[in-house]
Amino acid sequence: MTAFAFNTVASIISEPGARARLGAIVAERFMDIRRVLIVTDAGFLRTGLLAPAQASLTQLGLIVNVFSAVVADPPEHVVHSAVHAARDMKAELIIGFGGGSSMDVAKLVAVLAGSDQALGQIYGIGNVKGQRLPLVQVPTTAGTGSEVTNIAIVTTGETTKMGVVSPQLYADLALLDAELTLGLPPLVTAATGIDAMVHAIEAYTSKHKKNPLSDNLAREALRLLSRNIMTAVEDGGNLEARQAMLLGACLAGQAFSNAPVAAVHALAYPIGGIFHVPHGLSNSLVLPHVLRFNASHAAHLYAELADIVVPGNSGSLEARTEALIAAMQQIAARTGIQTRLQEMGIIETDLDRLADDAMLQTRLLGNNPREITRSDARAIYAAAL
Incomplete structure (x- = not known):
């Protein structure tokens, strides 16, 4: 060990x-x-x-x-x-x-x-x-x-x-x-909840400091968050769901504080910094595209997380990874938050600047399961556009 x-x-x-x-x-x-x-x-x-x-x-x-x-x-x-x-x-x-x-x-x-x-x-x-x-x-x-x-x-x-x-x-x-x-609007509940789910996913696949404690916290966080986010969004007064979300976010925080986040956050930071998009929403916008990019190196881990978010899914590692990605996209779509960069006023000519800024996030990029080049970062932004 x-x-x-x-x-x-x-x-x-x-x-x-x-x-x-x-x-x-x-x-x-x-x-x-x-x-x-x-x-x-x-x-x-x-x-x-x-x-x-x-x-x-x-x-x-x-x-x-x-x-x-x-x-x-x-x-x-x-x-x-x-x-x-x-x-x-x-x-x-x-x-x-x-x-x-x-x-x-x-x-x-x-x-x-x-x-x-x-x-x-x-x-x-x-x-x-x-x-x-x-x-x-x-x-x-x-x-x-x-x-x-x-x-x-x-x-x-x-x-x-x-x-x-x-x-x-x-x-x-x-x-x-x-x-x-209890007073959080549905869209804020959704964006912050997905942010916490990203913390759990990235901690579970962090390249250098992933460990048994962070893994268990990430899995339990993802279980609590995935099973309660839609209830919290659709029935904001449901105290049980709200407490489960709060605990899930806390557990995910403990996980990523020890097994740090990676490329989703690295690519999200420029979106927030340049275009003043809230942090959770910035993460959500690039999440599925970073997951697909990482799949060649992290499918075995994504498949394990898919078993939590999409219970009963089956098939190859690649198929289960795709099930996780589809589930995260479906959650975002169902909550009503924006799912494309262009909805935030970002256009194709902005992608080079975003890619340049993303590559400055070396502390985060070093944790990613797959190395990301500048051209990779730009391609991910293009896919999210």
């Missing part, structure tokens, strides 16, 4: 309604903490769903400030503002409430607020020095898995992004409360 290492968050609570007793959870797990900064976005703040959690903290005498200026694909200035907010109040605990953007900013605040390192010094792998503030993550979408990953993505230019990858970014606690996801 190949040697491997596996890391994840210290603790996970999966319980509908748990945010209402967040204060008691914090008091039990973090002794002598008095100052708490919640990191979220203005849209989520307006829903009122944060109020029970905030009240449960203040009722215990904690000083709670809310930083709600996070935006999608957060730029550096948002991170800097959040860090200043934490320093100004002398925060002792950071709580991320939201999708991947809010949780990523929360991670960075936790490592930078008490540090003399600048944001620019921690980009890359393993560059965070020292300890961080205690960190709790509470996802409000079932997609990114950011609550259990050691990765944070920052927008550094008009279309460019940088990542911070470090063990200090793992939270102390992830709290999964599906009541927070």
Whole structure:
């Protein structure tokens, strides 16, 4: 058996309604903490769903400030503002409430607020020095898995992004409360759910760090997600389906944090960066075409995943792989999200720029089961057009 290492968050609570007793959870797990900064976005703040959690903290005498200026694909200035907010109040605990953007900013605040390192010094792998503030993550979408990953993505230019990858970014606690996801629109539910499925699929086929723990997490994530995504999309008030999606996204996050994602994400990032397409949708748009490209090298693994997503399918490895691809395409079509790049305003003359940007994602491309050249990347975009 190949040697491997596996890391994840210290603790996970999966319980509908748990945010209402967040204060008691914090008091039990973090002794002598008095100052708490919640990191979220203005849209989520307006829903009122944060109020029970905030009240449960203040009722215990904690000083709670809310930083709600996070935006999608957060730029550096948002991170800097959040860090200043934490320093100004002398925060002792950071709580991320939201999708991947809010949780990523929360991670960075936790490592930078008490540090003399600048944001620019921690980009890359393993560059965070020292300890961080205690960190709790509470996802409000079932997609990114950011609550259990050691990765944070920052927008550094008009279309460019940088990542911070470090063990200090793992939270102390992830709290999964599906009541927070009940208000998600069907299309957001679909895109974020497919994003989580991509995490599971890519972790299962990751070239270098695939391991027995990540494999089992990826399989169970894909089982939960594939069996519940349509119910969550079509019946958004179904709490059981919502909790299953949240847990599936969390398990997929644990999987890909240890067995990293690959070409689907590498090709999706330029779509999001250049054309401002949401991350989950960007993944969904290129997914079937990357899977077909990879089939010559990963059909045996895709066939195993097909047995989960399409139970009872049979035939050759190639046939079962095609069944997986068809099932993912059918899920996207049934949910009503866009399935072609041209629906996002992307045209044939944009493909060269997309391919050029995709080839810059070397950290991700190196995990792909099949090597991708620039001409390959362009051909995949052309197939998705």
